[in-house]
Amino acid sequence: MTLDLEALYIDLHRHPELSFQETRTAGIVAAHLMDLGIEFEEGVGQTGVVAVIRNGDAPVVWLRADMDGLPVEERTGLAYASTARGTDPAGNDVPVMHACGHDMHVTAMLGALERLAATKDEWSGTIVAVFQPAEEYGSGARAMLDAGVLERYPKPDIVLGQHLTPLPAGQIGVRPGTQMAASDGLTVKLFGRGGHGSRPHSTIDPVVMAAATVMRLQTIVSREVDPRDVAVVTVGSIHAGLKNNIIPAEATLELSLRYPDDDARQRVLARVERVVRAEAAASGAEVPPTIVTDHSLPPTINDADATTRLTRAFESAFGDGSVVDPGMFTGSEDVSWFARDAGVPLVYWFWGGVDPEAYAAAKAADTLDSDIPTNHSPFFAPVLHPTIERGVETLVVAAREFLG
Numbered sequence: 327m328t329l330d331l332e333a334l335y336i337d338l339h340r341h342p343e344l345s346f347q348e349t350r351t352a353g354i355v356a357a358h359l360m361d362l363g364i365e366f367e368e369g370v371g372q373t374g375v376v377a378v379i380r381n382g383d384a385p386v387v388w389l390r391a392d393m394d395g396l397p398v399e400e401r402t403g404l405a406y407a408s409t410a411r412g413t414d415p416a417g418n419d420v421p422v423m424h425a426c427g428h429d430m431h432v433t434a435m436l437g438a439l440e441r442l443a444a445t446k447d448e449w450s451g452t453i454v455a456v457f458q459p460a461e462e463y464g465s466g467a468r469a470m471l472d473a474g475v476l477e478r479y480p481k482p483d484i485v486l487g488q489h490l491t492p493l494p495a496g497q498i499g500v501r502p503g504t505q506m507a508a509s510d511g512l513t514v515k516l517f518g519r520g521g522h523g524s525r526p527h528s529t530i531d532p533v534v535m536a537a538a539t540v541m542r543l544q545t546i547v548s549r550e551v552d553p554r555d556v557a558v559v560t561v562g563s564i565h566a567g568l569k570n571n572i573i574p575a576e577a578t579l580e581l582s583l584r585y586p587d588d589d590a591r592q593r594v595l596a597r598v599e600r601v602v603r604a605e606a607a608a609s610g611a612e613v614p615p616t617i618v619t620d621h622s623l624p625p626t627i628n629d630a631d632a633t634t635r636l637t638r639a640f641e642s643a644f645g646d647g648s649v650v651d652p653g654m655f656t657g658s659e660d661v662s663w664f665a666r667d668a669g670v671p672l673v674y675w676f677w678g679g680v681d682p683e684a685y686a687a688a689k690a691a692d693t694l695d696s697d698i699p700t701n702h703s704p705f706f707a708p709v710l711h712p713t714i715e716r717g718v719e720t721l722v723v724a725a726r727e728f729l730g
Contacts, residue, residue, distance in 0.1 A: 329358060331437045331714050336406045338429035342395025342422045344412040345460035346469075348373045351393045351432065355457050358436050362443055367478075371470030375457040376479055379443055382450035387728050388482035389453060389721055390661050391428075391435035392461035398423040401704040426701045427490030427679065430708060432457065434488070434717030441722050450730035452480045456664070464511070464621040467660040471667050484632060485665040485672045486724045488717065491652070492698045493678030494685040495713045498640050498720060499652030500675035502633040504586050506626035507556065509658035510595065512581040513620055514539070514602055517613035520575035529573045533566045535609040536577035540564065542605055543581070546597045557594050558584035558656050580620075584656045587625060623658045629671030632728075636673050639727040640720065652676055657701070673724070677716055679708025 334354075343351055352368055355375045359366040366377040373393075397414055399421035400407045412422040424430075439455055456475070460466030493499055516539065518532035540561050551557045559581065566577035583598065585591045599617055606615045640649050655676075665672035678685075680698055688697040699705035 329436060329440050331433050331718070332710055334358070334436065335429055335433040335710065335714060338432055339424050340406050340408055340410070342408050342410055342424040342429065343393075344397065344414065344422055345394040345463040345466065346372050347412060348393045348459050352457065352459075355393075355432060355436065359439070362440055364439060364443055370475055371459060371466060371473045373459040374466065374470045374473075376475060377439060377455040377457070378479060379439065379446070379453040379455075381446045381452065382730060384451055385483040385728060385730060386452045386454065386480045387725050388456060388485045388664060389435060389438070389725060390456040390458055390485065390487040390664065391431040392458045392466065393428055393432055394460055394462050394466070395422045395428065396425045396462055396702060397421065398425040398702065398704050400425070402707040404707055423704065425703060425706045426462070427706070427708060428461070430490045430679065430713060430717055431488070433714060434721055437714070437718035438721035438725070441718065442725060449726055453725060453729070454479050454482065461660055464509070464623050464658070464660050467663040471663060476668055482664070482668050482670050484670055484728050485661070485668065486721070486728070487661045487674045488720055489659070489674070489676050490679045490701075490708055490713070490717070491676040492680050492685075492700050493650070493652070493676060494680055494682040495678050495709050496644070496648070496682065496716050497678040498644070498649045498675055499677070500628065500633060500637060500640075500649060500673070501651045501653070502628050502630040504625050504654050505628045505674055506655045506657055506659050507558075507584040507586055508588070508591055508625040509623045510583045510591070511620040512583065512598070513618045514579040514581060515616045516577045516579070516602075516606055517611055517615065518573070518575055518577070518609070519612065521573050523571035523573055526573060530610050530612065531573050532575065532577035533573070535605060535611065536564055536566055536579060538609070539579065539602055539605040542601045543598065546594060546601065550597055551594070555590060556584075556586050556654065556656065557590060558582070559594065559598065584658065586654060623660055624662055624666065626659045626662045626672070626674050628673050632671040632673050636675070636724055636727055639723055643719065643723045675720070677713070677720055679713040681709045
């Protein structure tokens with residue numbers, strides 16, 4: 327059989343699912359693997375799927391694709407735009423969209439597996455394809471590892487993966503060394519003393535405390551990080567109070583921190599803690615704040631030798647100029663946990679999904695940031711072709727490069 331990859335992608339795009347809720351997506355993956363005659367197992371790390379193509383013992387190449395969508399309301403206007411809704415971990419009803427391209431990741435992986443399974447006379451070794459849940463929570467890879475994925479399946483000699491990004495369709499972006507930043511998600515609780523809005527002098531106002539904390543946190547990067555280094559401190563969420571004439575008893579901040587390496591991580595985390603505690607003390611807080619790490623992701627570091635080798639393979643397959651160095655992305659990924667736990671090299675690359683003419687026009691007008699929607703935007707909408715084809719081809723070329 328031949329998979330209709332365009333129809334598969336459109337179906338996945340119409341039906342996104344939140345992290346650890348990818349049951350329909352996993353079922354579609356399983357059905358196609360069964361049709362292709364590929365060995366697989368469902369329910370690995372809750373909703374993950376692992377497929378294995380055995381064609382000799384070694385080498386063993388792992389390919390990874392993530393499956394989850396985001397709580398974003400789609401505004402692309404596409405005929406196949408998502409109208410799906412889901413329930414987030416807090417129990418809220420939220421819109422759901424594939425705003426990061428994971429639907430394209432799954433489509434490309436299934437297309438690549440179909441091609442690799444059909445050409446087993448041209449390569450030898452073992453392919454382990456990991457369809458991972460909950461990348462957006464930064465916990466799906468760890469869930470699969472905790473479920474014993476390294477012990478239950480052939481251990482990798484290398485881990486390979488790819489991500490859709492707003493580069494021109496057909497272009498590939500990869501670099502040796504740090505490809506994506508490390509990150510931490512923090513929840514900070516500030517404790518005041520609540521009371522009537524007309525009597526602020528009898529309270530310790532956590533809203534003012536939170537405002538001062540947010541502003542002071544912005545000076546960490548602007549005043550305490552070397553301008554030649556990379557760091558991000560973002561306060562993405564702030565919650566306090568329920569009514570205009572009540573001073574609440576507490577405020578909650580949710581932070582996203584990014585850095586290129588473990589040393590920078592330790593420095594930024596120490597400064598964040600210092601600022602949070604100092605602002606609480608300056609506000610006269612009687613109860614010290616709490617700082618909880620919700621998730622922690624390592625930097626995504628591409629093995630230098632393997633990346634050089636794969637870059638040459640891509641250029642050989644797709645021509646000169648097909649591969650660019652996209653620089654280090656300050657976004658983060660959990661794919662590297664597979665390679666780190668296995669103690670093997672990782673190569674993780676990007677491939678473009680933007681109409682090349684639209685990209686060129688925006689670049690010429692210096693409006694890439696405003697005119698080309700990025701991942702997590704409600705307007706994120708890759709062109710179908712040649713994005714699908716190149717996503718399949720890059721996985722096939724990469725797998726074949728490291729197989730026998």
